[in-house]
Amino acid sequence: MSYELLTSHFRTLSHFQEVAAIVEWDQAVNMPEAAGTGRAEAMATLMSQCHQLLVEPRLEEWLSKAEQQADLGNWERANVAEMRRLVTAALALPSDLVAASTRAEKRSEQAWRRYRAANDYVAFAPYLSEVIKLKQETAAALGQALGCTPYDALLGQFEPGITTALVDRVFNQLRDALPSFTERVIERQQHTPITIPSGPFPVAAQRELGLELMQLVGFSTTAGRLDVSHHPFCGGVPRDVRITTRYDESDFTSSLMGILHESGHAKYEQGLPEAWLHQPVGAARGMVVHESQSLLLEMQVCRSREFLAFAAPLIRKAFPNRVAQQPHAYGVDNLYALYTRVERSLIRVDADEVTYPSHVLLRYDLERALLSGALSVADLPDAWDAGMRELLGLTTAGNDKDGCMQDVHWPCGAFGYFPLYTLGATVAAQLFAAAVGETPELPQLIARGDFGPLNEWLRRMVWSRASSCTLSELLMDATGEDLNAHHLLAHLTRRYGD
Amino acid sequence: MSYELLTSHFRTLSHFQEVAAIVEWDQAVNMPEAAGTGRAEAMATLMSQCHQLLVEPRLEEWLSKAEQQADLGNWERANVAEMRRLVTAALALPSDLVAASTRAEKRSEQAWRRYRAANDYVAFAPYLSEVIKLKQETAAALGQALGCTPYDALLGQFEPGITTALVDRVFNQLRDALPSFTERVIERQQHTPITIPSGPFPVAAQRELGLELMQLVGFSTTAGRLDVSHHPFCGGVPRDVRITTRYDESDFTSSLMGILHESGHAKYEQGLPEAWLHQPVGAARGMVVHESQSLLLEMQVCRSREFLAFAAPLIRKAFPNRVAQQPHAYGVDNLYALYTRVERSLIRVDADEVTYPSHVLLRYDLERALLSGALSVADLPDAWDAGMRELLGLTTAGNDKDGCMQDVHWPCGAFGYFPLYTLGATVAAQLFAAAVGETPELPQLIARGDFGPLNEWLRRMVWSRASSCTLSELLMDATGEDLNAHHLLAHLTRRYGD
Numbered sequence: 001m002s003y004e005l006l007t008s009h010f011r012t013l014s015h016f017q018e019v020a021a022i023v024e025w026d027q028a029v030n031m032p033e034a035a036g037t038g039r040a041e042a043m044a045t046l047m048s049q050c051h052q053l054l055v056e057p058r059l060e061e062w063l064s065k066a067e068q069q070a071d072l073g074n075w076e077r078a079n080v081a082e083m084r085r086l087v088t089a090a091l092a093l094p095s096d097l098v099a100a101s102t103r104a105e106k107r108s109e110q111a112w113r114r115y116r117a118a119n120d121y122v123a124f125a126p127y128l129s130e131v132i133k134l135k136q137e138t139a140a141a142l143g144q145a146l147g148c149t150p151y152d153a154l155l156g157q158f159e160p161g162i163t164t165a166l167v168d169r170v171f172n173q174l175r176d177a178l179p180s181f182t183e184r185v186i187e188r189q190q191h192t193p194i195t196i197p198s199g200p201f202p203v204a205a206q207r208e209l210g211l212e213l214m215q216l217v218g219f220s221t222t223a224g225r226l227d228v229s230h231h232p233f234c235g236g237v238p239r240d241v242r243i244t245t246r247y248d249e250s251d252f253t254s255s256l257m258g259i260l261h262e263s264g265h266a267k268y269e270q271g272l273p274e275a276w277l278h279q280p281v282g283a284a285r286g287m288v289v290h291e292s293q294s295l296l297l298e299m300q301v302c303r304s305r306e307f308l309a310f311a312a313p314l315i316r317k318a319f320p321n322r323v324a325q326q327p328h329a330y331g332v333d334n335l336y337a338l339y340t341r342v343e344r345s346l347i348r349v350d351a352d353e354v355t356y357p358s359h360v361l362l363r364y365d366l367e368r369a370l371l372s373g374a375l376s377v378a379d380l381p382d383a384w385d386a387g388m389r390e391l392l393g394l395t396t397a398g399n400d401k402d403g404c405m406q407d408v409h410w411p412c413g414a415f416g417y418f419p420l421y422t423l424g425a426t427v428a429a430q431l432f433a434a435a436v437g438e439t440p441e442l443p444q445l446i447a448r449g450d451f452g453p454l455n456e457w458l459r460r461m462v463w464s465r466a467s468s469c470t471l472s473e474l475l476m477d478a479t480g481e482d483l484n485a486h487h488l489l490a491h492l493t494r495r496y497g498d
Numbered sequence: 499m500s501y502e503l504l505t506s507h508f509r510t511l512s513h514f515q516e517v518a519a520i521v522e523w524d525q526a527v528n529m530p531e532a533a534g535t536g537r538a539e540a541m542a543t544l545m546s547q548c549h550q551l552l553v554e555p556r557l558e559e560w561l562s563k564a565e566q567q568a569d570l571g572n573w574e575r576a577n578v579a580e581m582r583r584l585v586t587a588a589l590a591l592p593s594d595l596v597a598a599s600t601r602a603e604k605r606s607e608q609a610w611r612r613y614r615a616a617n618d619y620v621a622f623a624p625y626l627s628e629v630i631k632l633k634q635e636t637a638a639a640l641g642q643a644l645g646c647t648p649y650d651a652l653l654g655q656f657e658p659g660i661t662t663a664l665v666d667r668v669f670n671q672l673r674d675a676l677p678s679f680t681e682r683v684i685e686r687q688q689h690t691p692i693t694i695p696s697g698p699f700p701v702a703a704q705r706e707l708g709l710e711l712m713q714l715v716g717f718s719t720t721a722g723r724l725d726v727s728h729h730p731f732c733g734g735v736p737r738d739v740r741i742t743t744r745y746d747e748s749d750f751t752s753s754l755m756g757i758l759h760e761s762g763h764a765k766y767e768q769g770l771p772e773a774w775l776h777q778p779v780g781a782a783r784g785m786v787v788h789e790s791q792s793l794l795l796e797m798q799v800c801r802s803r804e805f806l807a808f809a810a811p812l813i814r815k816a817f818p819n820r821v822a823q824q825p826h827a828y829g830v831d832n833l834y835a836l837y838t839r840v841e842r843s844l845i846r847v848d849a850d851e852v853t854y855p856s857h858v859l860l861r862y863d864l865e866r867a868l869l870s871g872a873l874s875v876a877d878l879p880d881a882w883d884a885g886m887r888e889l890l891g892l893t894t895a896g897n898d899k900d901g902c903m904q905d906v907h908w909p910c911g912a913f914g915y916f917p918l919y920t921l922g923a924t925v926a927a928q929l930f931a932a933a934v935g936e937t938p939e940l941p942q943l944i945a946r947g948d949f950g951p952l953n954e955w956l957r958r959m960v961w962s963r964a965s966s967c968t969l970s971e972l973l974m975d976a977t978g979e980d981l982n983a984h985h986l987l988a989h990l991t992r993r994y995g996d
Contacts, residue, residue, distance in 0.1 A: 015543035018536065022521050034721035035738035038516065038775070045513035049547070223532035240533030277536070 002065035003072060006083055007279060009062075013053045014278040018237045020046050025235040025242045029227045044102075051098075054090035063087065075281055078468040082280035085160060092145030093138060101134045105413040112411035121381055121400040128410060129377045132370055135415050139371060151368055154416025159286030159423070161470040164368075166483060167419050170426050171364065173485035174357045179391065182354055185342045185496045194337045195329040201252040201319055209252070209318040210245065210259040213311060217297060218455045219243075219263045223270050232258050234265035234294075238277055241266040252319070253338055257298060264297030265290055267455070271463025282466045287417070289462065289471055291424025292431060299353050299425065300432035300491070301454070303339045306447035308332050340495060344392045346402040353425065354496055358391040363407075363418040371415060380404045427475065429488035431462065434479035500563035501570060504581055505777060507560075511551045512776040516735045518544050523733040523740045527725045549596075552588035561585065573779055576966040580778035583658060590643030591636060599632045603911040610909035619879055619898040626908060627875045630868055633913050637869065649866055652914030657784030657921070659968040662866075664981060665917050668924050669862065671983035672855045677889065680852055683840045683994045692835045693827040699750040699817055707750070707816040708743065708757040711809060715795060716953045717741075717761045721768050730756050732763035732792075736775055739764040750817070751836055755796060762795030763788055765953070769961030779965045785915070786969055787960065789922025790929060797851050797923065798930035798989070799952070801837045804945035806830050838993060842890045844900040851923065852994055856889040861905075861916040869913060878902045925973065927986040929960070932977035 020043065027039055066072070066080045108127035115124035139150030146153050148163070155162045211226055224241035236242035243262035245255045268284055276282025284290050301307050309332045316323045316330045323330050342352050348359040366383055369375035375383055384404040385396045396403030409417055435457045436442045445453055461478035472482050518541065525537055564570070564578045606625035613622035637648030644651050646661070653660045709724055722739035734740035741760035743753050766782055774780025782788050799805050807830045814821045814828045821828050840850050846857040864881055867873035873881055882902040883894045894901030907915055933955045934940045943951055959976035970980050 012543055015540040016547075018540040019517055019521050019544055022524055022537075023517055026520055026524060030723060032720050032722055032738055034718070035735070038735065038737050042513040042516040045510055046517055049514075220532070222530050224530055225528060237533070237536065239536050240530055 002062040003069055003076060003080065006059070006062050006066055006080065009053065009056075009059070010083060010280055011278040013050060016046060016050050016053070020050065021235055021237050022240070022242075025244075028229040028231070028233065028235075029242075029244060051090060054087055059083075059087055075276065075468055079276070079279050079281035082283075082467050086280055088145055089142065089157065092142050094141070097134065097137055097141065101131075101138060101413060104130045104134050105411070109408065109412045112405065112408065116401050116405045119399065119401040119405075121405060124405065124411075125377050125380075128380075131411065131413050132377065132415075135413055136371055139415075151371060151416065154371075155419065158417055158420055159288040159471060161472060162286075162288060162419075162423065167364065167423065170423060170483060170485045171357075171361055171419070173489065174422070175361055177489055178354070178357055181492065181497075182342065182344070182358070182392075185354055186344065188496075189342055192337055194341065195326060195334050196338075197252070197319075197322060197326060197329040199250040199252070199322065201249055201322065203247045203249060205318050206247050206252050206255055209314065210256055212314060213256070214243075214259055214263040214266075216449060217260065217263055217301070217451050218267050220270055224266055226259065232262060234262045234269070236269075238269045238272045241269045252315075256315075257302060257339065260302045261294045261298040264294035267297070267458075268293040268463055271455075271459050272466050273464050276466055281468055285465070285467050285469075285471060285474065287420045288423045288427060289474065291420055292427035293458070293462065295353075295425045296428035296432050296458075300428055301446060301451075303336075303353075304443065304446065304495075305332065305336045306443045308335045308339065309447050310449045311335075342496065344394055346388070346394055346396060346399070347406060354492055355392060356425070357422045360418050360422040362387040362391055363409075366404075367410070367415050367418065423483070426483060426485050426488045427471070429491040430475060430479050430481065430483070430486075431458075433487040433490070434461075500560040501567055501574060501578065504557070504560050504564055504578065507551065507554075507557070508581060508778055509776040511548060514544060514548050514551070518548065519733055519735050520738070520740075523742075526727040526729070526731065526733075527740075527742060549588060552585055557581075557585055573774065573966055577774070577777050577779035580781075580965050584778055586643055587640065587655070590640050592639070595632065595635055595639065599629075599636060599911060602628045602632050603909070607906065607910045610903065610906065614899050614903045617897070617899040617903075619903060622903065622909075623875050623878075626878075629909065629911050630875065630913075633911055634869055637913075649869060649914065652869075653917065656915055656918055657786040657969060659970060660784075660786060660917075660921065665862065665921065668921060668981060668983045669855075669859055669917070671987065672920070673859055675987055676852070676855055679990065679995075680840065680842070680856070680890075683852055684842065686994075687840055690835055692839065693824060693832050694836075695750070695817075695820060695824060695827040697748040697750070697820065699747055699820065701745045701747060703816050704745050704750050704753055707812065708754055710812060711754070712741075712757055712761040712764075714947060715758065715761055715799070715949050716765050718768055722764055724757065730760060732760045732767070734767075736767045736770045739767045750813075754813075755800060755837065758800045759792045759796040762792035765795070765956075766791040766961055769953075769957050770964050771962050774964055781965050783963070783965050783967075783969060783972065785918045786921045786925060787972070789918055790925035791956070791960065793923045794926035794930050794956075798926055799944060799949075801834075801851075802941065802944065802993075803830065803834045804941045806833045806837065807945050808947045809833075840994060842892055844886070844892055844894060844897070845904060852990055853890060854923070855920045858916050858920040860885040860889055861907075864902075865908070865913050865916065921981070924981060924983050924986045925969070927989045928973060928977050928979065928981070928984075929956075931985040931988070932959075 023039070023043060023046070027043075031039060063080065063084055067084070072080070104127075108131045111124055111127040115121070135154075136150070139154050142153035142157070143150040146156065148156065152163045155164070155167070207226070211221070214226065215221060219241075223239045224236065224243065227242065227244050228246060229244035230246060232243075232245045234241065234243045243259065243266050245258045245262065247255050268290060272282055272284065302311075312330060312332050312335055315335070319330075328334060340352070342354045344355055345351060348356070348363075351359055362384070365387065366375060366380065369383070370377065370380065381396070381400050381404050384400075388394050388396050388403070409415075435454060438457065439445075439453055442454055445451075462474065465474060469477070475481065475483055521537070521541060521544070525541075529537060561578065561582055565582070570578070602625075606629045609622055609625040613619070633652075634648070637652050640651035640655070641648040644654065646654065650661045653662070653665070705724070709719070712724065713719060717739075721737050722734065722741065725740065725742050726744055727742035728744060730741075730743050732739065732741045741757065741764050743756045743760065745753050766788060770780055770782065800809075810828060810830050810833055813833070817828075826832060838850075840852045842853055843849060846854070846861075849857055860882070863885065864873060864878065867881070868875065868878065879894070879898050879902050882898075886892050886894050886901070905916075907913075933952060936955065937943075937951055940952055943949075960972065963972060967975070973979065973981055
C-alpha cells in the first residue's frame with residue numbers, strides 16, 4: 001500500500017518534470033527575447049513545486065513502510081531506494097541555502113558572461129568566491145546527510161556511487177600515460193597529409209545528412225526531434241527526446257559529429273524500459289553512464305574507420321558540388337584523418353579524445369583545491385596556467401578568458417561535474433571492448449551500416465537497466481570488471497599509437 | 499494584506515498557466531508521435547494543479563476580506579472581482595462531474611474523428627448524447643452558482659457578461675437582413691471577372707511574406723513567433739505569443755490572410771498592460787473581444803482595398819516568377835476580388851464574412867435546442883439540413899460529415915462557443931467604425947502602410963484595458979453604443995452592397 005502511494009506520488013512528480021523538460025528545451029530553441037524574465041519566474045515556480053513534492057512530510061512514513069515491505073521485487077526495491085536517495089538529498093539542504101545558492105549562481109553566471117568577454121578575472125572573482133562559499137556549505141550539508149565527504153557528495157549528485165577514490169584510480173592511470181603519449185601522437189600526425197573540405201555546406205543539406213545518419217544509428221524520430229540551439233544538448237523525456245545542434249556553413253564535420261554524439265545520449269533515453277518511465281528507478285542511471293553512451297557512439301563507433309567507410313558515400317551524396325571540387329577530401333582516409341586529428345588547444349570543448357582528459361584532470365585538481373580552501377580564488381589564474389603548462393605545454397597567462405574563465409560550469413555552481421566527462425569516455429571504451437569481445441564482427445557490421453547487434457547489446461546491458469543498479473554493478477555485469485582506464489588507454493593506443 | 503496574499507497566489511497560478519500554454523503549443527507544433535500519451539498525462543496533472551489553486555479553502559477568507567478593503571484602486575477591485583469569478587466557476591463544478599465530462603469529451607472527440615470520416619452519424623450519436631447530458635448538468639450547476647440561466651452560464655465561460663438576450667438582439671438583426679443580401683451579392687459578383695493566381699508558391703517565400711506583413715501591421719517578433727501546425731491558432735503568453743499557420747503551395751492567399759487573422763489575436767495579447775501580466779485582471783477580456791481583434795485586422799483592415807493596395811507590391815516581390823506568368827492576377831483589383839469573394843458553402847471555416855453569420859445562427863439555434871431537450875440527438879441531422887436550406891439554400895441530406903458533424907466543437911463539449919465568432923465580427927465592425935469616426939484618414943493611412951494610429955487607438959480603447967471592464971463598458975467607452983449589429987451590416991453593405 002505504501003509502495004503504491006509512493007509510485008503514484010512520484011508519477012505526479014515525473015509529470016511536472018516532463019513539463020519542465022519541454023519548457024527548458026523551448027527556452028533554448030524557441031523562446032523570443034521578451035519572454036526571458038517571465039519564463040524564468042514560471043520555471044522557478046515549477047521547480048519549487050518539484051522540490052515540494054520531494055520534501056512532503058508524509059513521504060517519510062511511506063518510505064519507511066515500503067522499505068520494510070517483504071513482497072517487493074528487485075525493481076520495486078530499487079525504486080524505493082532511488083526515492084529515498086532523492087528525498088534525502090532534497091531534505092539535506094535548508095531552503096534558504098538553496099535560495100541563496102540559486103541567486104548567487106545566477107548573478108555569477110551573468111557576471112561571467114560580461115567579464116569573460118572583457119577577459120577581466122579580477123572583476124569576476126568576487127562572484128565566484130560567493131558561489132564557492134555557498135557550494136562549500138551545500139557540499140558539507142549533503143555529505144553529512146549522505147555519510148560521505150563533501151566532494152563525494154557533489155560527485156554523487158551527478159552519478160550515484162562515484163567517489164574520489166574511484167576517480168583517482170582512473171585518473172592516475174591517465175595522468176601517468178597521457179602526456180608523453182600525446183606528444184608522440186602529435187609528432188606522428190604531422191606527417192599525415194590532410195585536406196580540409198571547403199564549403200559552403202548549406203544548412204538544409206547538413207540537416208538532412210544528420211537526420212539520415214542519426215536514424216541509421218538508431219535514433220527514433222517518432223520519439224524525438226533534431227533542432228537548433230546555441231549550445232547543443234539532449235533534452236526532453238524518453239518518449240520525446242530533443243537533441244540540438246548548431247550548423248556552420250563552412251564546416252560540416254563538427255555539427256555532424258555533434259549530432260551523432262547527442263544521438264548517443266538520445267538512444268539511451270529512448271531505450272529506457274517502458275514499464276518504469278515515470279518512476280525514479282526508470283530514469284537514466286547518471287551523468288557518467290549518459291556520457292558513456294554519447295561517447296561510445298561518437299568516439300568508439302563514429303570516429304572509427306569502419307563507420308566512416310559506411311558514412312562516406314552518404315556524406316558525398318549530401319554535398320555533390322563540394323565533392324566535385326575536392327574529391328580527395330571525401331575519401332575514407334581523409335575523413336578518418338579529419339576525425340582523429342590530435343591537437344593541443346586551450347579550449348576543452350574543442351579538444352579531441354587524446355587531449356580531452358588533460359583538460360578534465362586540471363579542472364578536477366583545481367576544483368577540489370578551491371572547495372577545500374587549499375587554493376584561493378585569487379590564485380586560480382596562476383594555478384590554471386601552471387597546470388596547462390604541465391599537462392599540455394600551453395600557457396594562459398594574461399588570457400584568463402581562455403583559461404580559468406572558459407567554462408560556464410563553475411560560475412553556475414556545477415562543481416563535481418567535470419570528472420564525469422572523462423569517466424564517461426572510460427566507461428565507453430570499457431563497454432565497447434566488452435561488446436566487441438562478445439561479438440568480434442561488430443566493426444565489420446558497423447562498416448556495413450548494421451548497428452542492430454551493438455544497439456541490442458547496449459539495450460540489454462545498459463539502457464534496459466535504467467537506475468536498477470549502480471554504475472559498478474552495471475560494469476561488472478556487462479564487462480566483468482569494475483571501472484578502470486585500461487580499455488580507454490588500449491583504445492587510444494590502437495587508434496593513435498605506434 | 500489579503501489582497502497581497504491573493505496577488506501572490508494568482509501569480510503562482512499564472513506561472514503554471516504559462517508553462518501549460520507553452521507545452522500546449524509544443525504539442526500542436528513539435529511533439530513527436532510517441533510522446534502523445536505521456537504528454538496528455540503530464541498536462542492533466544498540470545491542469546489539475548491549476549484547478550487545485552483555484553479551489554483552495556483559504557481563498558474564501560482572503561477574497562471576502564479583500565472585497566471589504568476600502569483602500570483598493572479601480573484595477574485592484576476589478577482584479578479581486580475577476581479572482582472571485584474564477585473561484586466561483588471552479589467551485590461550482592463537483593470534481594466527479596469535471597472528470598466524467600473530460601472522459602466523455604475525449605471519447606467523443608475520438609469517435610467523431612472516426613465516424614466523421616465514415617460519414618456515420620448513427621454510430622457517433624451515442625457519444626454526442628453523453629457529452630450533451632453532462633453538459634446539461636454542467637450548465638445547470640454553473641448557472642446556479644452564477645445566478646443565470648444554464649445557457650448564459652456557458653456563454654459567460656468564454657466571454658463574461660454575454661447573455662442570450664444580448665446575442666438575440668444582435669442575431670435577430672442579422673437574421674432579418676442577411677439571406678436576401680447574400681443572394682444579391684452573389685448575383686452581382688457573377689459578373690466580376692476573377693483570376694486565380696496559379697502556383698507553386700514556395701513555403702519559404704510564403705513564410706517570408708507572412709513574417710514581413712505581420713510585423714508591418716504590428717506583431718512584435720521579439721515577443722512572439724510564427725510556426726506551422728495542422729490547425730492554425732494563437733497560443734503562448736503575452737510576452738511570447740505563438741501564432742501558427744499551414745501553407746498550401748498551390749494557394750498563398752489563404753495562409754497569408756490566416757497569418758494576419760492570428761496576428762490580430764497576437765497584437766491584443768502583446769498589448770496587454772505590463773503591470774498586470776500575471777493577474778486575472780491583466781488577461782484578455784474574453785473570446786468575443788479576442789475574436790474582434792483578429793477579425794478587425796482581417797476583415798476590416800486586411801481585406802480592404804486600401805490594405806491590398808499597400809500589400810500588392812510586397813506580394814508581387816515575394817513571387818516574381820508567378821507574377822511574370824500572370825501579371826493581371828496580382829493587381830489590386832484582382833486581389834480585392836479574390837479576398838472579397840462571396841460563396842454559399844457547406845463548411846463554416848471556408849465561409850466568407852457575408853455567409854459566415856448564417857453558419858453561426860444555425861449552430862446557435864440548434865445547440866440551445868439540444869441542451870434544452872427541444873431537439874433530440876437523433877433528429878439533429880434533419881434539423882441541420884432544414885436550417886441550411888433556409889439560411890443558405892444548401893442541403894446536407896445524406897452528407898452529415900459536412901453537416902452536423904463538420905465541427906470539432908460539440909464533440910469536445912464546446913457548447914456556447916459558436917455565437918462568439920459572429921459577436922466578434924460585430925464588435926470588430928463597431929470598433930473600426932468608431933476608430934474611423936475619430937480618425938477619418940485611417941483608410942488612407944492603411945493604404946500607405948501606416949498602422950500606428952489604428953494600433954494606438956486599439957491599445958487605448960481595448961488592449962490596455964485587459965479585463966478591467968466588461969465588453970459592454972468597453973464598447974460604451976470606445977464607441978458610445980452598446981453591442982449592436984448596425985455597424986457590421988453597414989460595413990457589409992459598403993463593401994458588398996449595391
